[in-house]
Amino acid sequence: MSNAIIPLLLDSLASAALIFFAAVGLTLVFSVLRVLNVAHGTLYSIGGYVAASACLFIASRQLNPYLSFVALLFSAVFVAATLGPLIERSLIRWTYGKSEAVQILITFGLFLILEDLQRLIFGVQSFYEDAPMRLLGTTSIGGVVYLNYQILLIGLALLVVIGLRLLINHTRLGRLITAVVADREMAQSIGIDTNRIFILAFSLGVFLAALGGALATPTSGVAPGLGADIMVLAFAVAAIGGLGQIEGAAVASVIVGLARVLAIYWVPALDAVAPYAAMLVVLLIRPYGLFGSVTARRI
Amino acid sequence: MRMILAAAAVLILAALPVFAPWLQFVLTLAIAKGFAALGVAVLLRAGLISIGHAMFFAASAYGVAFLARAGVNDFAVLLILSVLTAALFGAVAGAFLVRYRAIFFAMLNLAVSMVFYALCAKLYGVTGGTDGMAVPIPGIFGVVLAEPAFKSVLFYLSLTLMVLVGFAVHRYLNSPLGHALSAVHTNEIRLEYLGIPVWAVLLIAYVVSAALAGLGGAIAGFAIGRVVPEFAFWTASGHLVLIAVLGGIGGVPGAFLGALFLELLHSAAVTVTDAWNLIVGVALIIVIMFMPQGFYGLLSRKEASSL
C-alpha cells in the first residue's frame, strides 16, 4: 500500500504546493487591499506562459539548460513588475472601499480582459517544456522513485511561508503592512504611504501567482483555461484557510492535497471534486475559514 | 408608453427570425440567458451576489436530459419538471446559503456550483463526463416535429414565457415581499424589528432565482441539443452576473435587454474580431466605473447598522 500511496502523496502535495503559490498571493492581496481579485488565476497562467516561452527559447537556442531555472524565476519577476503596478494603479485602487459585489465584478472584467490578451499573445496551443524537471532527475528510496522537482516545489512552498512570515514580522516593510492591515485609516493618519504599500503588496501577490504558474510549466504545462481552473482552486484553498491567513493557506493546501489523495484512493472519479467539497464543508461550518475569525484583522 | 415600447420590442423580436433565420438560435439563447440573469438580478436586489447560478441553469438542462433518457418525451412535462428540479435544488441550497452575506454568500455559491460542475464532469457513467448529454427533440402534445419546426416553436414559446414570466417577476418585485427583499440590502435590523423573517424573504427569492435560472437552462438545453458541464463552470456564473449588472439599471426588462444586447453584439463581433471577452471586460468596467449610483445602489456601501 505505502508503495502506491507515497508517490501519490508526493504528487498531490506537489500540485497542492503550486496551488498554494496562487492561494497565498490571493490571500495576501485580500488581507492588505481587502479586494478579492478574481483575475488572480489568470496572472498565474500568464506567469506560466511567459516562463514556458522563455524555457522554449533557451531550449531552441541550445543555451545552458540550467538557465531555465533562472528563466522561471525571472518570468515571475517580470510579470509582477509589469502587470502588478499597472493593474493596481489603473483598476484595483478604484475599488477600495467599494462593496464586495463591485470588487468582484471589476476584477471579473479584468479576468476577461487578461484571458483574451493572453490568448492573443500566446495563442490557443498549450506550452510545455520539462527541461527543469528532467535536469533534476529522480531519487530512489526503498524502491520508490521520486521526482526531485516535486520535492523542490514542496520545499519552495515552505520557503515562501517562512519568507513571508519573516518579511511581515521582522522587516520595516512588514511592520508597515501589518499596520495597514490592522487599520488602514489609522495607518494613513500616522503618515504611512498606503498607496505604496498597496502597490507592493499587490505586486507581491502577482509575483507569487506568476511564480506558481512558472513552476507549473515543467510538470503540467500551460493551456487556455488554466487561469480559470487555478482561480477556483486557489480560492478554495484561501477560503478554507481563512481569507487573509498566510499559514492558513498553507495548511489548507495540504488539506486539499490530502483530500485529493483520499479521493483518488477510494473514489478515483471524484478527485476533482475533493477541493470544492472540502471548501464547501469548511465554509458551511466556519464561513470565515479554519484560521479566520469575524473580527481578527491580522496577517 | 412603456407598455407600448415593450410590446413593440417583443413584436420586433418575434419578427426578426422571419427575415434572418440564423438569428432564431441566437435570440433563443439570449432569452435563455436572460432568464438566468434575471434570477441573479433578483438576488442582487438584496445585495447578494451569487457566483454560482450557472449551476441551476445546468441542473435544469441536465434534468431535461435525464428525464428524456428515462423516457419522458413531452415538451411541456420536461420543461415544467426541469424547472421544478432547479427550484428544488434552489430550496435545498438556499436553506443553507441564505444565512450568509456579502463575500461569504458569493463564495459558498461558488463552492456549491463547483462541486456540481466537478461531479458532472467526472461522473462519466452518469452524466457522460465532459462530453455531456444529448437533449433530444421532444414531442409537443404527442406531435413529433422536425428539428427546424421544433426550434421555431421553442423560440416563440421562449418569447411568450419571457413576457409572462417577466411580468410575474415584475409583480413580485413590486409586492411587499419584493420590497422586503430590497430592504434586506439596506437594513436587516429594521426588517427584523418589523417582525419580518429575513431568512424566509431570502429563501423565497433564492428559490425564485433558481427556478428562473432553471427555466433558462432548460430552454438553452433544448436550443443547443446538448448539455455539458461547462454550463455550470464559474465563468458561466460570472457572465450571468455580468449580464444582470449591465442590464440591471433597466429593472426586469434589463436582464433580457442585457442578454439580447450581448448575444447580438457577440454574433456580430465574432465576424470581425476574436477579442470578444476583451471588449466585454472593458465594457463591464466602464459601465461600473461611470454609473455612479446605478444598479439598485449596489455601489453604495451598506450603512453601518449599529444600534
Next chain:
Amino acid sequence: MTRPILQAKDLHVAFNGVKAADGVSMEVRDGEFLAIIGPNGSGKTTLLNICTGYIRPKSGRVQLDGQDITQLSPRAIARRGVARAFQIPQLFSAQRVIDNMMLALAAKRGLWSAVRPLETAARREEAKALLELVGLADDSERISSTLPEGHRKLLDIAVALALKPRLLLLDEPTSGVSALERFQLMEALMGALRHQQITALFVEHDMEVVARYASRVLVWNAGNIMAEGLPDKVFSNAEVRERVVGVA
C-alpha cells in the same frame, strides 16, 4: 392604569467585564410614558436591546403581559406588539420615505403577498396620514437617505408607529433633532401615543423634554436604577441632580 405590560426581573449583563445591567428590575405600566435617564454608557440602550431580544441577558427574565420573552428574537417580540425606534435611525435608506412606511404597514399584516403591489391606495393613505402626524408629509417621495438627520429620526419613529404597537420603545427620540423641532416632535409623538393608546418607554437626555412629557422617570446609573418616581420628585433628589442632571 397600573397593570404592568413589560417587566424586567433581576437582569444581569456585562460586556468585557463592564456591567451594563447589574440586577436590574423594572416595569412599564399600561398607559404610561416612562422616561429613562442616566449618564452615557450606563446601559440604557442595553436595556432596550434586552427587552427586544437583540441581546440575551446573562441572567434574569423579561416578561410581556406575564409571559417570558427573554429568549425570543426581535422578530417574535415585534410580532407581539412591541415596536422600537432607534437612537441611530434604522431606515431602508435607498427607498422612498413612503415605501419605508408602506413596508412597515404591510409587515403588520404579514407580507406574504407576492402578487399584489406594495403600493395600494389604502396603504398609501394610511402611510400619508402617519407621515402627516410626525410632520413629514412633504418628504414622502424623497429617498430616505437624503433626509436631514432630524427628519430621519422622525421617519424612524413613524415606521415604529406604523406597526401599531401596544408598547413603543424609543431610544433618545430627540437626539439629532434641532432644539426648535424638538418640542414639535414630542407634541406629535404624544398625540400619536394618546390617539393609538400606545404605552411607551423612552430613553432621553434632554431633561426639559423629560420634565415636560414623562409620566414617570427611572434614573439609571452604572448598570442599576438609582431612583424612580414622578419627574419633579426625581429631579429634586440631590444625588440625581449631581450625577445625572448635571447641576449641583
